Amino acid sequence: MKGVKLHVRVLAIVLMLIGAASTAWQIFALNIPVSADTEEPVWVIDTRISFTARPKNPIKVQMYLPPSWSKFITLDESFVARNYGVNIDDLEHNRTAVWSARRADGQQQLFYRLMLTQRSNTRFTNEEPGPQFRESPDLQGVEKVAVEALLKPIREHSADIETFIREAIKLINNTDNDNARLLLRNDYSQINKSRVLELLLSSAHIPVEQVHTVRLASGVSQSPELWMRSYNGQRWLYFNPETGSFGMPKDRIVWWTGSEPMVKVDGGHHLKVEINSTQQTVNSITLAQSIQEARDGNSWALSMYSLPLQSQQTFEIILMIPIGVMLILVLRNIIGIETLGTFTPVLIGLAFRETQVLWGIIMFSSISALGLGLRSYLEHLHLQLLSRLSVVLTFVVIVMALISVLGHQLGLDRGLSIALFPMVILTMSIERLSIVWEERGGLHSMKVGFGTLVAATLSHLMMSYSPWIYFVFTFPGILLVFMAFMLALGHYRGYRFSELLRFKALIKDGN
Incomplete structure (x- = not known):
């Protein structure tokens, strides 16, 4: 016996660990929310390209797109252009979209929409290494002298690549520094300062490149902002060449790298680019599913959400049955409530989904009372069990039909849902109640019937609680945890609460 108990405990622990691990993996690895009401922000960025086409000239528009290594996760992107073909090319660090048309006249408009989430993209740091060394440019004359003069204090005041670049930016933005002014040629525009910064760092063999962010x-129309970045051997370091601030802000997305413009047009002029972004809220479960689809993941193939919608609605009910069964197990083995079997209260609780609790109790009590009367009458006829059950079943159907018709005539729509009560369950409940009546008396039969209704009501409340329906349907591994709990209760031999109350007087007398 000890070996069997140990076997059950080990099995329960294994099932609990598997169920808990499966649920934890879905929550933490797949970022599936634990609540159906959770919503998360999603950003929609709209880019409009407008230009005037040159008559009788082929049109080719090239636009940089956000790279796949962005720290944000792209959910969807779409291209809208009338009479244009579009192709997407993957470059070393960039992606480009190319619109093309044989002929176009007048004003042209092209649209690009990007939808992304600010959830962290783990590929951002793992799949995008950068260069760590750069050949110094061949400088001559005063430029060489100015660069060497600037590098000397930078080396003295820096300890690593980060501080080196920040010191370089500080000197370039210093309008009183003659060497910086010479290299800038009194042009303190952001693009020119980025050029000089790149020249200065290249002379120190530090690779640096321009990045353009949005x-x-x-509700803000904006233009891309220029930043600089360098790779330190472990991660990318981002710097604002205007202020020298370090680290890319959380509200910015890298759009493309390099010194070329965002959009180039062949066969057109008067180019104008507008970028607008808006924030929307999306249900978290929909967002998690979209992320997996965007990553081409197969993890959702084993999810209940991969089933057809009608099957999903069916399994939402089926998966809740173990919760009702577990409740009945607790009520019978721990509390000590007597019911008509284990599954009868659960099935009655399922019927309450349509009739609601109050109407369901009234209908169950009424039909059971009438059925008990008929069963008592049939007992005097000495019928065989099969014939007796057949008559009771037919009587239950007739009563259900009469209640439905009467309810419709009285304008009580709940009376129509009586047909959803399982006829066989009602028939067997009447038969069991009558047997209990004969063996234990009418009072005990009423007690068992009352316990069945209480258990069915509690089971219905648990199986119809929306947060639990979502959690069990989304994380079906939790059913293994319930199974482990059921196994643990299988060897419970202690007193029930009802028995403690029952023998309370004996305990006092013993003391």
Whole structure:
């Protein structure tokens, strides 16, 4: 016996660990929310390209797109252009979209929409290494002298690549520094300062490149902002060449790298680019599913959400049955409530989904009372069990039909849902109640019937609680945890609460 108990305990622990691990993996690895009401922000960035086409000239528009290594996860992107073909090319660090048309006249408009989430993209740091060394440019004359003069204090005041670049930016933005002014040629525009910064760092064999970013802000029309970045051997370091601030802000997305413009047009002029972003809220479960689809993941193939919608609605009910069964197990083995079997209260609780609890109790009590009367009458006829059950079943159907018709005539729509009560369950409940009546008396039969209704009501409340329906349907591994709990209760031999109350007087007398 000890070996069997140990076997059950080990099995329960294994099932609990598997169920808990499966649920934890879905929550933490797949980022599936634990609540159906959770919503998360999603950004929609709209880019409009407008230009005037040159008559009788082929049109080719090239636009940089956000790279696949962005720290944000792209959910969807779409291209809208009338009479244009579009192709997407993957470059070393960039992606480009190319619109093309044989002929176009007048004003032209092209649209690009990007939808992304600010959830962290783990590929951002793992799949995009960069160069760590760069050949110094061949400088001559005063430029060489100015660069060497600037590098000397930078080396003295820096300890690593990060501080080196920040010191370089500080000197370039210093309008009183003659060497910086010479290299800038009195042109303190952001593009020119980025050029000089790149020249200065290249002379120190530090690779650096331009990155163009877009800020995530609702209702603001904006232009890409220029930043600089360098790879330190472990991660990319981002710097603002205007202010020298370090680290890319959380509300910015890298759009493309390099010194070329965002959009180039062949066969057109008067180019204009507008970028607008808006924030929307999306249900978290929909967002998690979209992320897996965007990553081409197969993890959702084993999810209940991969089933057809009608099957999903069916399994939402089926998966809740173990919760009702577990409740009945607790009520019978721990509390000590007597019911008509284990599954009868659960099935009655399922019927309450349509009739609601109050109407369901009234209908169950009424039909059971009438059925008990008929069963008592049939007992005097000495019928065989099969014939007796057949008569009771037919009587139950007739009563259900009469209640439905009467309810419809009285305008009580709940009376129509009586047909959803399982006829066989009602028939067997009447038969069991009558047997209990004969063996234990009418009072005990009423007690068992009352316990069945209480258990069915509690089971219905648990199986119809929306947060639990979502959690069990989304994380079916939790059913293994329930199974482990059921196994643990299988060897419970202690007193029930009802028995403690029952023998309370004996305990006092013993003391």
